Amino acid sequence: MLDPLADIVTMLRPRAVFSKQVVAYAPWRVHRAEAGRPFYCLMLEGQCRLEGEGQAAIEVQTGDFVLIPEAQQFVMSHDAAGLAQDGAQERAQGGARVACEPVQLAEGVFRLGAATGAASARFLVGYCAFETPDAPILVSLLPRLVHVRADPRLAMLVQLIRDETGAHRPAREVILNRLLEVLLIEGLRGATEPSDTGLLRGLADHQIAIALRGMHEAPAQAWTVRELARAAGLSRSAFFDRFTRLVGVPPMEHLSNWRMALAKWLLRDNVPIARVAERVGYSSPATFGTAFRKRVGMSPARFARAETASASSVGDSGQA
Incomplete structure (x- = not known):
């Protein structure tokens, strides 16, 4: 082992949990509360706003990749209207809720919104798990949120993970775990704005x-x-x-x-x-x-x- 970034990702032992495709029709908004699971998103078409806990909202556009190594609470929406007010209301009501309930259309495909007019966004999202007991120490060295603008290599990797997740071929878990390692390394080294520390x-x-x-x-x-x-x-x-x-x-x-x-x-x-x-x-x-x-x-x-x-x-x- 010679490269610190590769070392950290390899030792995290990422394992695929699931991935899905989402088709969203405005207006839509989802508020998720996660137990520290790694989350990633690839915007296939359209755009959305994403706000991680304690962080400013970012615009996620077609081709963009987002990685949150330790997701806690975050909001995705078609725009930022009412974002802060809605978030404060949810916290006052005692925790996270899904403001826009996903509807399953097919295996691994979900819809957000009322499906009127043209879809405002289409994206792939996924979660993985870090199997090492040292994950908190290692994750603390990584940015809280990574946003990479339109990288075709990342798009290809996310699509490969989705394809492999839906298949039942031999050595599926091995392939998925290796693809996740490469995805994490590519995403982290493609970050244009490193975090304050790490x-x-x-x-x-x-x-x-x-x-x-x-x-x-x-x-x-x-x-x-x-x-x-x-x-x-x-x-x-x-x-x-x-x-x-x-x-x-x-x-x-x-x-x-x-x-x-x-x-x-x-x-x-x-x-x-x-x-x-x-x-x-x-x-x-x-x-x-x-x-x-x-x-x-x-x-x-x-x-x-x-x-x-x-x-x-x-x-x-x-x-x-």
Whole structure:
């Protein structure tokens, strides 16, 4: 693993949940409350307004792609009229509701609105799940919302995911999961406006990107803030302040998070504990075990056994 963005997406272990096509007739408006599920949308025709929780509304136009790595509450509508007033009214009434109930037209196809006149928008939406228990730490490094203008590669990937979701071909789950990984990477690296903090903001800064790539290329190296600053061509204090401001956490905290995420990934892959300790920069299995137990709440061996049992359980249920 050499690229921080690819590392994060791979370790999130994205899994397809479902996707659907929506045909919308104005006026329409949908307010969704999600339990932190990753959400994506590709606008095939027309346009709409999308407002994530605590964020300004954006115009989503034909060909645009939107990714919310950890969706909580968001609103999609044909325009912004009454958006703030309606949202305040819903919150006062005690939570989220669907202002415009979808009507199923066919398998995987839904309608919004009264179907009078021409459709104002047609789009593909989908949800996925991140199967790693470290998802909160890894997702915190990603933007809250990604908006990419008219990218044909993303359009092709979303269509492939939709086609594969509706098919029942051999190795369907494997194909879907790989397509999702590529979709997430393409969407994240295509973001024109990186978030205030996080991995993309750090990678957009040439000097901080050098330090990030160094940590991910060589997690076993005995990095210090001084050595990372030297690699980035900055003074120690300037590097520390700049890294923390851009990435959102101090350099050594990011390194520690990355090492533990990598350790869990290796343990799930049945790599021997001594080898894992060496790969993530600990002087001995005992030292690694102490740090792992303090961070995770169980020994590396117990964690590996639990992950193996969980994977076997999922495999057995899938065969049933």
